[in-house]
Amino acid sequence: MDNNFFTGTIPMDFYKLEHLQVLSLHTNMLNGVVPSTLCNITSLYRLGLHINNLEGTLPSCFSKIQSLKTFAINGNKLSGIIPPAFFGNSLSLMELDLSNNLFIGPLPAEIGRLENIIYFNVSYNNFSGQIPATLGDCSKLELLNMQNNFFTGKIPLKLASLNAIEVLDLSQNKLTGEIPKDLERLQNLNYLNLTYNNLEGEVPKNGVFGNSSQVILDGNFRLCGGIPELRLPSCPIHKKTKKNRTLLIIISSTMSSLFAMILISSMFLYFYRRSRHQKNESSSIPSGKDNFLRISYHELQRTTNGFSQENIIGTGNFGVVYKGQLDQQGGKLVAIKVLDLTKTGVSKSFKAECNALKNIRHRNLVSLLTYCSSTDSKGNDFKALIYEFMENGSLDMWLHPKTLNESRLRNLNVLSRLNIAIDVASALQYLHHHCGFVIVHCDLKSSNILLDSDLTAHVGDFGLAKLLPKISIASSGNGISSSIAVKGTIGYAAPGKHIYTQIA
Numbered sequence: 001m002d003n004n005f006f007t008g009t010i011p012m013d014f015y016k017l018e019h020l021q022v023l024s025l026h027t028n029m030l031n032g033v034v035p036s037t038l039c040n041i042t043s044l045y046r047l048g049l050h051i052n053n054l055e056g057t058l059p060s061c062f063s064k065i066q067s068l069k070t071f072a073i074n075g076n077k078l079s080g081i082i083p084p085a086f087f088g089n090s091l092s093l094m095e096l097d098l099s100n101n102l103f104i105g106p107l108p109a110e111i112g113r114l115e116n117i118i119y120f121n122v123s124y125n126n127f128s129g130q131i132p133a134t135l136g137d138c139s140k141l142e143l144l145n146m147q148n149n150f151f152t153g154k155i156p157l158k159l160a161s162l163n164a165i166e167v168l169d170l171s172q173n174k175l176t177g178e179i180p181k182d183l184e185r186l187q188n189l190n191y192l193n194l195t196y197n198n199l200e201g202e203v204p205k206n207g208v209f210g211n212s213s214q215v216i217l218d219g220n221f222r223l224c225g226g227i228p229e230l231r232l233p234s235c236p237i238h239k240k241t242k243k244n245r246t247l248l249i250i251i252s253s254t255m256s257s258l259f260a261m262i263l264i265s266s267m268f269l270y271f272y273r274r275s276r277h278q279k280n281e282s283s284s285i286p287s288g289k290d291n292f293l294r295i296s297y298h299e300l301q302r303t304t305n306g307f308s309q310e311n312i313i314g315t316g317n318f319g320v321v322y323k324g325q326l327d328q329q330g331g332k333l334v335a336i337k338v339l340d341l342t343k344t345g346v347s348k349s350f351k352a353e354c355n356a357l358k359n360i361r362h363r364n365l366v367s368l369l370t371y372c373s374s375t376d377s378k379g380n381d382f383k384a385l386i387y388e389f390m391e392n393g394s395l396d397m398w399l400h401p402k403t404l405n406e407s408r409l410r411n412l413n414v415l416s417r418l419n420i421a422i423d424v425a426s427a428l429q430y431l432h433h434h435c436g437f438v439i440v441h442c443d444l445k446s447s448n449i450l451l452d453s454d455l456t457a458h459v460g461d462f463g464l465a466k467l468l469p470k471i472s473i474a475s476s477g478n479g480i481s482s483s484i485a486v487k488g489t490i491g492y493a494a495p496g497k498h499i500y501t502q503i504a
Contacts, residue, residue, distance in 0.1 A: 003028075006029065007028075007031070009030065010030055013037075014038060015038065015039075015040035017041060018040075018041065019043050020043060020044060021043055021045050021046070022044070024046070026049060028051075030053065032055065038059075039059060042064065043067060044068055045070070047062075050075045051075040051076075055079070057078065057081075058082060058083070060088070063086055064089065069093060072095070073097065074101065074121065075099075075100045075101075077101065078102060079102040081106075082105070082107060085110075086108075087110040092116055094119070095117075095118060097119070098125065099123040099125065100125075103127060104125075106129030112137035115140070118143070118164075119142065120141060122149070126149065127146075131146065131153070132156070133156040135158070136158025139161070145169045147173075151174065154175065155170065155175055155199075163186065166190055166191070167191045168189060168191070171216070172197075173196075174197065174198060176198045176199065177199065178199065179194065179199055185207060189207065192214065192216070194215075195217065195220070197220055199222070200220070200222035205226060215230070293386075295372050296372065296374060297375065297377070301376075301377070304322040318340060319338050320338050321335050321338075322336045326369075335386070335389050336384055337387065339384065339385075354368070362430045363458075365459055366458045366460035370386045371385050372384045372386070393451065394447045395447070396445070396447040397410060398412050399412070419456075420451070420457040423458075424449060424459060427458075428441070
C-alpha cells in the first residue's frame with residue numbers, strides 16, 4: 001500500500017491479519033501514532049512505515065516479533081527516547097532505520113543485542129550522550145550512520161571490532177578526543193565521515209585513512225598529521241622524558257627571578273613601540289564608506305544549515321552566534337551573530353556595533369566583515385553581524401574550562417597571559433586615543449575577548465559601545481552634559497557611578 005495518498009491513522013485492526021509477513025505503508029500521508037497492536041502480527045518479517053507524518057513515541061513491544069528482519073520508520077515526526085526493551089528480543093533484525101525523526105536521549109546499551117544487524121541508521125535526530133560501546137558487538141554491521149545528532153564523548157575503541165563495516169558516518173556531532181588508531185585495521189571500510197566534531201590529535205595513515213577520497217575530516221580544527229592529501233597541519237613533536245622534566249624544573253626554579261625581570265622590561269619596550277606605531281597607524285584609517293560584502297538572509301541560512309544547533313558557537317544577551325562559511329570569500333570561516341529582535345534595546349545595540357566597528361581597524365579588534373539587515377523567510381525583521389572567525393574561542397573558555405579535559409587542553413602560561421593583557425590594553429589605547437571618536441567599550445570581560453589561532457587577543461562585542469567626541473572633559477561647560485548610567489555585565493562593571501560625557 002506504499003506510494004499512495006492514504007491519509008488518516010494506521011488501522012488498529014491490522015493485528016487480525018495474523019499470517020501477514022510484509023506490511024508496507026511508506027510514502028503516504030498517514031498521521032497519528034504507531035499502534036502497538038502491530039506487535040501482535042508475530043509473522044511479520046518486513047515493516048515499512050517511513051515517510052509519513054506519524055507522531056508520538058516508538059512502542060517497545062516490537063521486540064516481540066522475533067521474525068522481524070527489516071523495520072523502517074524514518075522520515076516521520078516520532079519523538080521521545082528509544083526504550084531499552086525495544087532491543088530486547090530483536091535478535092533477527094537485519095535493517096533498522098530510525099533517521100529523520102525527533103528522537104532524544106541516549107541510545108541504550110542493549111543495542112549490542114542486535115547480533116544480525118547489517119544496516120543501522122539513526123541520523124538527523126536529537127540523540128545525545130555517548131555512542132554505546134556495545135555497537136562493537138554487532139559484528140555483521142556493514143553501514144552505521146549516526147550523522148547530525150548531539151553525541152558526545154570519545155569514539156568508542158570497540159568500533160574497531162566491526163570487521164564487516166563498509167560505511168561509518170559520525171559527522172556533525174560533538175565528539176571529542178582522538179581518532180582511534182585501530183580503525184585503520186578495518187579492511188572493508190571504504191567511507192568514513194567524521195566532519196564537524198571536536199576531534200583532535202594525530203590522524204592515522206593506514207587503512208581507510210590512506211585514501212583521501214574515502215575519509216572526510218573537515219571541521220575538526222585540532223587534528224594534525226595524516227597523509228599529505230588531507231592537508232592537515234603537522235603534529236608537534238613532544239619528547240618528554242624524566243630527565244628532561246627534571247632539568248626543566250631545575251632551570252625554572254633558578255631562573256624565575258631573571259625571567260620576571262625580562263618580562264617586565266619587554267612589556268615596557270613593547271608598549272613604547274606599539275604607541276609609536278599606532279600614532280602612524282591612525283592616519284591610515286579607512287573611511288566608513290568602504291563597500292561591505294552584500295549578503296542575504298538566505299545565504300546566511302544556507303551556510304549555517306538553517307541556523308542549526310550544531311553550528312552554534314556562543315550565546316549572549318542579545319542573540320546567538322553561529323559558525324558558517326562565506327562562499328563569497330572562498331569558503332572562509334566566519335562567526336555570524338544573529339540578533340534577537342524581540343528583546344528591548346537590540347536594534348540600538350545593532351546600530352551601536354555597526355557605528356563602532358565600521359571605521360576602525362586594529363589587529364586586536366574583531367573585524368566586522370559585513371552585516372545583514374533584511375527579513376527572514378516568515379517576513380520578520382532580521383539583523384545579523386558577520387565577523388572573522390576566532391579558532392580558539394573566548395578567553396573565558398580558557399580561564400574557566402568546564403571539564404577536566406578542557407582544563408588540560410586549554411592551559412595559558414604566564415607569557416601567554418601577559419601577551420593577551422598587552423593585546424587588550426593595546427586595543428583600548430587605540431579605541432580611546434587613536435580613533436576619529438573616542439570609543440568606550442562599556443562591557444569589557446573575558447567572554448568578549450576572542451583568541452585566534454596564535455592566541456592573539458581580539459576585543460569584540462561592541463553592542464554597548466559609546467562614541468564620544470574628542471574633547472576635553474574639563475571643557476564640558478558649553479553644550480556638554482554628563483549622563484549617569486550603569487552599563488556592562490554585573491561582576492565586570494566598575495563599582496559606583498559611571499559617568500559618560502556626551503553631547504547634550
